[in-house]
Every structure is written in structure tokens, then in C-alpha cells.
Amino acid sequence: GQAFTEGAHFRLTSPRGTDLRFEAGGRRANVMTNVPGPGELSPVPTIEVNVPPIEGTAEGTLVVDASVPYLGIGPLREPFTCRVEKGFITSIEGGGEQAERLKRAIASHDDPNCWNVAELGVGLNPGARMTGRMLEDEGVLNTIHIGIGTSLMLGGTLKAATHYDLIMWDPTIEIDGRMVQRGKDILL
Template identity: 40%
Template structure:
């Protein structure tokens, strides 16, 4: 466990700002238990009243946890959730934040990710960059995304507010991922058009790509070597799973492309889209699933201003 404690201390002290006497809940499942135990130890060392819940592994990102877990999340000051599947876009997380909890979800995090890479970033610098990118997204009405691999996508952001996953969650209701580092927004539903070519980490095959055709804000065609896995998951959830839910921009210079979406989407110089639920960050679709896909070396144009050109920030 000792080699996991550096990342755990960063999560507890720097990112969550845990103070003596606060209540901390660590929510996990069996595959992430060692990471959870390191976080528990770091929280107790910080003087917190810390508890660990190990639940049964869920079946997909965005699935609601058991009510006993959701209830516990609403009753504490801080939640750290190293789990196999993400609790970020769940009503359990949303309601806990409304109750005042500070929450860091850590889906698919590995022991290697606790030791190196994005988790060890200077989060104060990530915080500043991320807030700047979010402000630019919030001011934009239209966005175009292109990439050398064939992405040609247009979206409307009119009236939508971007969010900052900064890695600094010190105020009641703050939430985000750890490792952190993205600015993200829910595009206006029913408007996006074009083609997105995303990395295969979306479906567990990072060396491959998946092509998604978007019509009227919905994924209408999905192709690629392992597209069947994604199509099967979306079909099982239902029509709302095909919603183009998110546009995000990575802001963490320590993040690596490792085939794990929770770190891949934070890589500085990338952007990502997601399908499914956006109800917890300003959208109108509640789908019970949220799946991200990375776009490499993108050019991102906000109205008439180039935000990123072939993976290089221009602002």
C-alpha cells in the first residue's frame, strides 16, 4: 500500500482539501479495494472520520449504485469513489452534491495511475487552465471539431454553461474526476451533425478507432473493428443512450494516453465526446449510461476563434 499513498495524499489533501473532523466516505468495489484502502488511510491521517463501503461491481458507467450507498453519499462531507464503473453521471452523485458533499469519482483507476501520470499533476496549475477553457466554451454559440483521422463535427453550445473538472474540490457541492483535468459542456440536443472518429478505449480496444455518424444530435451509425461492443451496450440501454451528450477538452499536461478513458480524456491537446446521459451537467437527457471517446490531434473552432489546432492550444 505504501507506494499508493503519495497519490492518495494528493487526492485527500490537495484535491479534496480534507480537514480534521470532516466525514469522508470511500465508495469502492472489489477490483479497486487496495486503492480504496490507501485513500481511507490518507483520510484518517488527515484527521477525518473516514468510512469505506465496498459494493458489488456495477455493470456500466452511469448505472445507479444501491440506495444504501446513495444514502451514505448524501450524509458526508467528502466522497472518494474509486470504482470500476463511473458514478459521475448518476443521480446518486448529483443528489449528494446538492446535499453539500464534495465528490471525486475515480472510475477505472488503476494502481499504476495512482503512482504516476495525471494523478501527480500540479493541480493548482490544472485548475487555472481548466477554468480558462471552460469560460471559452461557455461564451461560444457554435463549435466545429475536425481531426486528421476524419472527424468533422458541428455542435451548438448556445445557452449552455461549461464545467471545470479542475482537481480542486474544496467547496460544498464541488465534484469531478480524479485524475482530473478537463473542461466539458453538454451540447444542445438534437442539433449536432457530422462524423466523430474516436479512440478505441471507448470500447476497450485502445489501438483501434470507432467512427460515429451523428445526425440531429444522435449517433445514427457506428462502425469500426470493435463497434459491435458499443452498439450492444447502447441498444441494451435504449434510444436515449445514442444522444451526443458531451464535448470535453483535456487540460492535464501529466496525463498519458494509456488506453484507460479516465486518464486519456484528460490529456492536454485532446478533446472528447460522449454518448448518453448529460442530465447532471446542464443537459436534458437522462439515459443511465455515459460513454466517452477521445479525438486525437483535434482542431476546435469556437465561433470564429481557433481554440486548438491539431492538438495545440491556441488560446
């Protein structure tokens, strides 16, 4: 979690085409180890580290190819692409009925903040499997997730009517120009 807390400039890429940049300088990372200390939260079975981007700084493209563990969507049959501008998802393309279900659910809240890029989370549990259940899917090793919607519970400042996680395989993460993750390999 230290690299996430101390990092300012983040870049995420993936073989499928994810290329997202955001700022998080001054934001404290949240570490969920499955062995919480006093006053800490760590839901089972997820093992992850996450950080909320500074609102309005995320820019680029996400190719979501693993899971959306909400709304009965679960593991994806085909990937979908999200365009991100000034911290918000501006479009979702592809992905068939699963992506359409996500778009309808977000739009049903009638809250533009539901499109906010609220979180970068890194799955670190080698025993977790992609099942369609949020607490397992977001902890799968060799994945990242971008949480969208509210960021308050993570240390961000934006409130929204919901929070959904969009999970991607085979990430590369750079923090301040230094590669810290390539696929399942943590390079710290």
C-alpha cells in the same frame, strides 16, 4: 471554461476525418481542475473542460481513434467512424471487435437516448496517459472526448440509461468561428 460557456457555435475537426458541429449557446461549461473549490466536483486525475451540446443540434462525423474507456475496450487498435444526425449517433462503422462491443452495449440498454451526443470534453492533463481507465483517458492532453448518453450531470436536459466517452486524438476546436485549440495547443 469561459470560451466554452460564452460560445454558441462549435465545430470539431481532426486529421482522421472528424467534422462535427453543434450548438451550446446558454450552456455553462464545467471545469475540472483537480483542485475543486467549495461545491465543485473534480475527479482525479482528469483535468478537463466540458460542455453539453444543446440536444438535437450535433451533426457530422466523429472518427474515434484513441480510447473507449469502458466495457473492457480501452485504447483502440483501429479507429471507428460515427455518423451523427440531429444530435444522435446513427451509425458506427469500422473499429473491429472493439466497436462491435460498444454497439452491443449501447443496444443492450434498449434506450434510444443512449445514442445522444451529450458532451464535448477537452483533455488538459499533460501527465495523463492513455490507459483504458476513464478518469485518466478523458483527461489526456491533445484529446477530446464526445460523451454519449445522459447529459443531466453536465447541465444538459436528456436522461439516458448510460454515458460513455469516445476519445479522439489531435483535435481542432472552433467556437463561433474562432480557433481555440489545435492539437495540444490551446489558443486562448
